[in-house]
Amino acid sequence: MSTQARSFTPYLFMAPAAAVLVVALLYPIAYMIYASFLDWNPSQRIGQATFVGLRNYTSLWSDANFRESFGVTLKFASLVVSIEMILGVGLAMLLDRSIRGMTVLRTIFILPMMIAPIVVGLIWRYMYHPTVGIFNRTLNSLGFESVPWLSDSFWSLTSIIIADIWQWTPFIFILSLAALQSLPRSALEAARIDGASGWQQIVYIKLPLMMPVLIVTLLLRLIDAFKVLEVVLVMTNGGPGLSTEILSLRIARTASEFRELGVAAAMSNYLLILLMILTAIMFTYTRLSEARAARLRQMSEEG
Amino acid sequence: MPTLKLERLCKRYASHEVIHSIDLEMADREFTVLVGPSGCGKSTTLRMIAGLETVSDGEIYIDGRPVSRLEPKERGLAMVFQDYALYPHMNVAKNMSFALRLEKKPKAEINKKVNEVAEMLGLSNLLHRKPAELSGGQRQRVAMGRALTRDAATFLFDEPLSNLDAKLRGQMRAELALMSQQVQKNMVYVTHDQVEAMTLADRIVVMQDGHIRQQGTPEELFRHPNSKFVAGFIGSPPMNFLKGVISQSGNETAVVGQGYKLSLSPEQAQRVSKQDNQEVILGIRPSDLSYAPDAKAEDALELKVVISEYIGAQSILLASCGDQNISVEIKSDQPVPLQETMKFAVHKGGLHLFDQKTEAAI
Structure with a gap:
């Protein structure tokens, strides 16, 4: 085989995947970007829609409902991710030890993550049910009043936050646990000899050393939290009012209920831009830390 | 200055006993080397002294005080690890001052102590480097510096030279001997290398299968080994x-x-x-x-x-x-x-x- 043909081989192997990528990802995105410049009703063919330039993008900012939905999304994402980080890392610290039954315990802890989101939504909807749900029944039997879990705007947001925390804390837990277990054991022993208490070991040694993993975990989780749909759709469908109408739900409703495909596309693009920024931050971060590690290695070799 | 005494010290993992009731006394300011083939229990013994392993039976006395139930930090020890165990995210100065900072010592005092030790070990111009930016020998020196900054009464060394190449090992061995003369502390040193044991020790303790086979000065062990094992282990080329x-x-x-x-x-x-x-x-x-x-x-x-x-x-x-x-x-x-x-x-x-x-x- 000639050198030229050989250098072509890798591309040949990648061609099927590339073709799928173009058809299933790039084409829809291009289509969506194009659509976002149109005033397009689903009953029209795309060719019949009128071109409106950036109007969909600009008008969104004067749309109070979009702004509220955006705000809800930000609030939801930042709250769930911060609480999940604290709980996940905390649990990992607690369960990073070898006692009997720990493997079983760890497996149980990561179960929620493995359940399909729709099912998670259904489970929680039944548990939050005003009369037959376990929460209110328990509260009532203890003599407390029922809580309007899904029918009050404060409680419904709280409820979906609780459900999301239940489902996704395990993700942070397993990644933190893996990070913890790969920490240099002897550095922790050195810290014990140096007189660090358990808490001081966490603050001065464990957390700083886990930081690279934690930052990537945080960004991954944040990206995911911005895209959440199914659980909220099943539990509250955005209500009451707009109190839980996160962005992806708003996009779906704009397309199907309000029949404004162009506006929905523009909204999707905003979300896409936001996620791309987060992804870029993540990649930049890993790139920077890799470069730093390489520089350190080089310096140590030069002595 | 404290003496160190092990009394019928045992270590069991589940039902498997790895250290069989050893007795040992180390005098004040003595450089004691525990030596033996891998798996003889020397590191486990050292880690029990340090408080990193629990004691299954028996007692450890430091200056007459039983310490086997105490946390490592309450035993007044410093330790140098085989892989140096430096804190990767702290620079040399921070590594060396970690214990003092935990004790909330005044800043000026910490700086003075760190500079003093850095001077002694030739680390003064490396204080702002991270461990990853140092060569093996430099890391080793920082690990010793971290132990020295602490003013602990007893120093424990767990095969500190075994990760270095042969030439550097010889050099560090000499530095270590010099350092032990200068600081005049109790040293307990674990190694599988009998040359290190012979050159550094005031007293060598030869271990095998969780037992102490013989202890004495390097010369006693070389001249009058009490068993074939000790005779074959001490001396190079072997007997x-x-x-x-x-x-x-x-x-x-x-x-x-x-x-x-x-x-x-x-x-x-x-x-x-x-x-x-x-x-x-x-x-x-x-x-x-x-x-x-x-x-x-x-x-x-x-x-x-x-x-x-x-x-x-x-x-x-x-x-x-x-x-x-x-x-x-x-x-x-x-x-x-x-x-x-x-x-x-x-x-x-x-x-x-x-x-x-x-x-x-x-």
């Missing part, structure tokens, strides 16, 4: 062992084996006098033999030299005595012909006898 039988004729006692007959000194003869025809193992150090064409037959081995390994001022000869192999260490300036059978005299006091069964020294 030669030959099978033999005690034979008595008239007032002469000798050890006889395949291809040799060596007469014993009167003191040794006395120790074996009741043991005619007893099977023994004869040990001779390679350095206790020398090329002597006209030695008396009863003081010499007849050896056929197979290979001569030149290592500089000394050469190691690999030779055969009957069908057993034996090595001889001689000065390189005495050329020895190969493939010929020649006489090698055994130096006075160079014969070690061990019981065939118990392997204890006779």
Whole structure:
């Protein structure tokens, strides 16, 4: 085989995947970007829609409902991710030890993550049910009043936050646990000899050393939290009012209920831009830390 | 200054006992080296002293105070680890001052102490580097610096030199010896390398299978090993062992084996006098033999030299005595012909006898 043909081989192997990528990802995105410049009703063919330039993008900012939905999304994402980080890392610290039954315990802890989101939504909807749900029944039997879990705007947001925390804390837990277990054991022993208490070991040694993993975990989780749909759709469908109408739900409703495909596309693009920024931050971060590690290695070799 | 005492110290993992009731006393400001092959329990013993492993049975006393239930930090120890165990995210100064910062010592005092130790170890211009930016030897020095900054009374070393290359190891060994002279603290040092043990120790403790086999000064262990194991472990190149039988004729006692007959000194003869025809193992150090064409037959081995390994001022000869192999260490300036059978005299006091069964020294 000639050198030229050989250098072509890798591309040949990648061609099927590339073709799928173009058809299933790039084409829809291009289509969506194009659509976002149109005033397009689903009953029209795309060719019949009128071109409106950036109007969909600009008008969104004067749309109070979009702004509220955006705000809800930000609030939801930042709250769930911060609480999940604290709980996940905390649990990992607690369960990073070898006692009997720990493997079983760890497996149980990561179960929620493995359940399909729709099912998670259904489970929680039944548990939050005003009369037959376990929460209110328990509260009532203890003599407390029922809580309007899904029918009050404060409680419904709280409820979906609780459900999301239940489902996704395990993700942070397993990644933190893996990070913890790969920490240099002897550095922790050195810290014990140096007189660090358990808490001081966490603050001065464990957390700083886990930081690279934690930052990537945080960004991954944040990206995911911005895209959440199914659980909220099943539990509250955005209500009451707009109190839980996160962005992806708003996009779906704009397309199907309000029949404004162009506006929905523009909204999707905003979300896409936001996620791309987060992804870029993540990649930049890993790139920077890799470069730093390489520089350190080089310096140590030069002595 | 504290003494360190181990009393019937045991370590069990589940039902498996790895340290079998060892007793050991280390005097004030003594450099004690625990040495033994891997798996002999020396590191486990050190880690129990440090408080990193729980004590299954027995007690550890530091200055008469039982400490086996105390946290590492309450024992007043500093430790240097095999892989240095530096904190990767802190620079050299931060690494060295970590313990002092935890104690909330005043900043000025911390800086003074760190600079003092850095000066002593030649780390002054590296204080702002991260561990990853240092070479192996520098990291090793920082690890020692971290221990020194703490002013602990007892220093523990867990194979601190084994991750370095041979040349650097020699250099660091010398620095360590110098440092131990300067700081005058209790040192407990674990190694599997008998050269390190011999060069650094005031006292060597030889361990095997969770037992202490012998302890004493390097010279005591070299001159008077109490068992075949210690004899073979201490000294490089290792001691030669030959099978033999005690034979008595008239007032002469000798050890006889395949291809040799060596007469014993009167003191040794006395120790074996009741043991005619007893099977023994004869040990001779390679350095206790020398090329002597006209030695008396009863003081010499007849050896056929197979290979001569030149290592500089000394050469190691690999030779055969009957069908057993034996090595001889001689000065390189005495050329020895190969493939010929020649006489090698055994130096006075160079014969070690061990019981065939118990392997204890006779």
